[in-house]
Amino acid sequence: METICSLDIQYSKAISTLLASPSPQALQGYFDQLLAKRQCSGIKIRQSNDVGKGVYAEANYMEGDLVLKDQMLVGTQHVSNKVDALVCSYCFRYIGSIELQIGRKLYLQGLGKGEGEEFELGTSKHIQKEGCLAESLHLRENHSVMAGHSDSDSASSSKSEDNAYLPLPKEVIESLINGELVLPYSKEFVLPSVISCVGGCAEEHYCSKSCAEADWESCHSLLCMGERSGCRNMEALARFTEHANGTNDIFHLAAKVISSTILKCEKFKAAQFKDNEPYFGPNALGTNLLLEAWRPFSMGYKRRWWDCVALPNDIDCNQEASFRMQMRELAFTSLQLLKDSIFCEDYAPLFSLEIYGNIIGMFELNNLDVVVASPVEDYFIYIDDLLFPKKEEAMEVTQPILKALGDDYSICCQGTGFFPLQSCMNHSCSPNAKAFKRDEDRDGQAIIVAVRDIHTGEEITISYIDEDLPYEERQAALADYGFKCTCPKCLEESKHCSSLEK
Ligand SMILES: [Zn+2]
Numbered sequence: 001m002e003t004i005c006s007l008d009i010q011y012s013k014a015i016s017t018l019l020a021s022p023s024p025q026a027l028q029g030y031f032d033q034l035l036a037k038r039q040c041s042g043i044k045i046r047q048s049n050d051v052g053k054g055v056y057a058e059a060n061y062m063e064g065d066l067v068l069k070d071q072m073l074v075g076t077q078h079v080s081n082k083v084d085a086l087v088c089s090y091c092f093r094y095i096g097s098i099e100l101q102i103g104r105k106l107y108l109q110g111l112g113k114g115e116g117e118e119f120e121l122g123t124s125k126h127i128q129k130e131g132c133l134a135e136s137l138h139l140r141e142n143h144s145v146m147a148g149h150s151d152s153d154s155a156s157s158s159k160s161e162d163n164a165y166l167p168l169p170k171e172v173i174e175s176l177i178n179g180e181l182v183l184p185y186s187k188e189f190v191l192p193s194v195i196s197c198v199g200g201c202a203e204e205h206y207c208s209k210s211c212a213e214a215d216w217e218s219c220h221s222l223l224c225m226g227e228r229s230g231c232r233n234m235e236a237l238a239r240f241t242e243h244a245n246g247t248n249d250i251f252h253l254a255a256k257v258i259s260s261t262i263l264k265c266e267k268f269k270a271a272q273f274k275d276n277e278p279y280f281g282p283n284a285l286g287t288n289l290l291l292e293a294w295r296p297f298s299m300g301y302k303r304r305w306w307d308c309v310a311l312p313n314d315i316d317c318n319q320e321a322s323f324r325m326q327m328r329e330l331a332f333t334s335l336q337l338l339k340d341s342i343f344c345e346d347y348a349p350l351f352s353l354e355i356y357g358n359i360i361g362m363f364e365l366n367n368l369d370v371v372v373a374s375p376v377e378d379y380f381i382y383i384d385d386l387l388f389p390k391k392e393e394a395m396e397v398t399q400p401i402l403k404a405l406g407d408d409y410s411i412c413c414q415g416t417g418f419f420p421l422q423s424c425m426n427h428s429c430s431p432n433a434k435a436f437k438r439d440e441d442r443d444g445q446a447i448i449v450a451v452r453d454i455h456t457g458e459e460i461t462i463s464y465i466d467e468d469l470p471y472e473e474r475q476a477a478l479a480d481y482g483f484k485c486t487c488p489k490c491l492e493e494s495k496h497c498s499s500l501e502k
């Protein structure tokens with residue numbers, strides 16, 4: 001029942017041009033330019049025949065030094081994580097306030113859904129004047145519960161143990177969301193206010209106007225569900241979103257890549273018309289512009305997703321072929337939904353299954369987890385570190401909230417992203433660097449720090465896996481990335497293994 005994508009056949013030439021490996025000069029040019037733009041002079045990307053791309057030190061680093069701060073090309077927060085953390089859809093910074101973060105999470109948990117409809121932040125923030133009095137009266141009635149010194153309930157609440165989950169009254173949750181209830185010392189943890197999507201959707205929120213505009217221009221304007229969206233078929237887009245939410249976040253990223261390539265190409269076209277001068281030399285026709293817009297993604301190592309995705313442990317080897325076929329079908333279904341929503345004839349090759357599969361495969365092979373520490377966790381630690389009597393006073397208010405949040409109070413923002421420079425770093429089981437968020441790193445950038453001294457000229461390596469696993473397990477884990485590791489540690493241990501066999 002193999003499905004055939006007609007675009008694969010019709011545009012086979014354009015597709016192979018898009019998927020061709022860039023020439024060494026093109027690759028060098030792209031990365032030199034990118035490093036210059038980031039004002040990052042301490043590293044260089046070099047390409048060699050045997051290991052492909054690699055990142056090399058152009059300066060000496062000491063253990064703990066920052067080696068690279070890398071901005072993602074595309075990224076997304078995991079759908080299931082959206083309940084836990086309200087972050088800027090573009091830079092992943094936490095937004096709103098400690099109160100809003102907590103209230104929103106409790107509200108969404110109460111609805112029992114981690115995805116789908118987002119409730120209106122805009123309206124809840126400015127609570128209506130008339131309702132205000134009633135609201136605050138309500139709040140005062142419930143305040144005794146909040147503060148934990150209710151007289152009649154105290155017997156029952158003291159019975160339930162410290163860790164027991166206790167829901168908060170709806171009114172309290174509302175007052176956290178609308179800003180009426182201010183938690184003690186939350187002023188120490190000021191977050192940027194919530195900026196709505198330029199296109200008027202309720203799904204995406206931002207930390208600033210500049211993030212909202214950057215996201216809109218780079219990819220969101222075609223994928224927005226708001227009234228200003230450039231998407232042709234909103235129902236199809238809703239189906240695409242639902243499908244991706246229910247199957248794999250990676251499809252959201254693939255949609256962003258396609259959307260951003262189209263938007264960039266449109267921009268190039270507009271600039272050409274305006275200047276009345278060819279933008280890319282005399283032969284700058286459609287394909288060249290498309291290639292130029294596609295350039296950042298042409299640099300990433302790619303394979304078809306269904307060919308490179310790791311076989312799950314519970315799938316038997318003899319079921320491999322049918323598993324890979326299923327993955328291909330899944331991608332095909334997702335692509336058809338995306339095509340129904342934003343297809344444009346000028347960019348037809350981008351909607352071929354071959355390109356879609358390779359984009360997703362690029363993520364599968366290169367993506368880095370995006371993690372941003374939670375200010376809510378910091379807040380509760382801060383309260384816990386206060387001294388008597390401040391701590392006891394504050395805890396009267398915060399303790400019931402902690403109980404309502406349960407063990408999940410400290411869940412951080414989690415997502416996945418493709419980072420152009422970090423993804424060039426090769427693996428080693430005894431790496432000299434690692435991805436590591438320092439206290440001051442509060443957004444979605446990838447941070448690479450040295451784990452030991454690195455000298456000029458040395459290759460900078462990170463570990464893709466848990467490098468403390470035994471040799472065989474490491475090799476098995478790395479097989480999912482499509483290579484056999486020959487780092488010094490593996491060479492040493494493989495010698496040891498083979499001598500044991502004898
Ligand atoms: Zn932002």
Ligand SMILES: [Zn+2]
Nearest residue numbers: 197199201224
């Ligand atoms: Zn939007």
Ligand SMILES: [Zn+2]
Nearest residue numbers: 429485487490
């Ligand atoms: Zn190794």
